[in-house]
Amino acid sequence: MFELENFKDNIACITPSGEQVSYGELQALTARIISNLKPYQLVFSMCSNTIGSVAGYISFVNNNDATLMLDSHIERSAFDALYQTYLPRYVWAPKEFASPKGAENIFCEKDYILWEITPNESPVSDKLSVLLTTSGSTGSPKLVRLSKENLMSNALSIVEYLNITADERPVTGLPMYYSFGLSIINSHVLVGATLLLTPSSYVEREFWQFANDNCFTSFSGVPYTFEIMKKLKLWKIPMPTLRTLTQAGGKLSNELLQFFIEKYESRG
Numbered sequence: 001m002f003e004l005e006n007f008k009d010n011i012a013c014i015t016p017s018g019e020q021v022s023y024g025e026l027q028a029l030t031a032r033i034i035s036n037l038k039p040y041q042l043v044f045s046m047c048s049n050t051i052g053s054v055a056g057y058i059s060f061v062n063n064n065d066a067t068l069m070l071d072s073h074i075e076r077s078a079f080d081a082l083y084q085t086y087l088p089r090y091v092w093a094p095k096e097f098a099s100p101k102g103a104e105n106i107f108c109e110k111d112y113i114l115w116e117i118t119p120n121e122s123p124v125s126d127k128l129s130v131l132l133t134t135s136g137s138t139g140s141p142k143l144v145r146l147s148k149e150n151l152m153s154n155a156l157s158i159v160e161y162l163n164i165t166a167d168e169r170p171v172t173g174l175p176m177y178y179s180f181g182l183s184i185i186n187s188h189v190l191v192g193a194t195l196l197l198t199p200s201s202y203v204e205r206e207f208w209q210f211a212n213d214n215c216f217t218s219f220s221g222v223p224y225t226f227e228i229m230k231k232l233k234l235w236k237i238p239m240p241t242l243r244t245l246t247q248a249g250g251k252l253s254n255e256l257l258q259f260f261i262e263k264y265e266s267r268g
Contacts, residue, residue, distance in 0.1 A: 008027065032107070046097055094111055198210050
């Protein structure tokens with residue numbers, strides 16, 4: 001799905017520490033991860049807005065594994081419940097994440113560890129690519145199943161509608177394990193754009209400093225995001241390179257919609 005070699009000289013990711021990786025470097029990293037994987041296996045990916053997290057996700061999709069996207073800060077009891085229910089073959093997690101029961105460390109890079117568990121020899125369907133929890137269901141074994149075709153269709157429609165090109169620089173105001181946050185990564189990686197990856201929240205000064213320092217072009221949120229932006233007057237922050245605001249996850253109230261149109265229309 002992700003043909004990183006097409007954009008090998010483009011910058012793929014930038015982090016607040018100043019680290020940058022090109023698509024060529026990202027491709028090399030994903031190749032190293034894939035060399036430790038068998039295809040059509042279930043992977044638990046403990047997500048964060050970091051290079052390691054993005055590289056793991058791309059690797060699993062390209063290797064035809066099925067990936068359950070989970071918050072890297074998930075409560076351990078919720079993780080254990082899902083772990084016992086689904087018996088993954090691999091867990092990709094930040095190095096500070098406690099090792100899963102019965103797991104062996106087989107690879108480590110970009111502050112992430114690939115854990116392999118005593119093999120569950122039942123391969124997953126070749127049609128299954130991503131698993132997502134629904135709102136409030138992290139503690140439930142119920143998941144949403146997505147195929148690679150689902151992901152590609154969604155990403156391409158977003159690319160077309162928003163006219164996304166390699167010049168775009170979205171800042172990650174949403175988590176990867178959330179469908180909207182994941183769709184931003186998918187749509188921008190497909191065209192070789194630059195992801196501005198930060199674990200900071202949009203209510204923190206550091207978030208906007210990082211975004212502006214790296215000439216961000218788009219910001220995305222849910223209705224609550226924009227309610228808080230209005231309440232905290234975050235819209236007053238200078239954003240000279242911002243071109244697009246996008247919103248999903250429920251209908252934005254007409255009042256908020258009109259408010260942000262008025263405040264940002266004059267900025268182009």
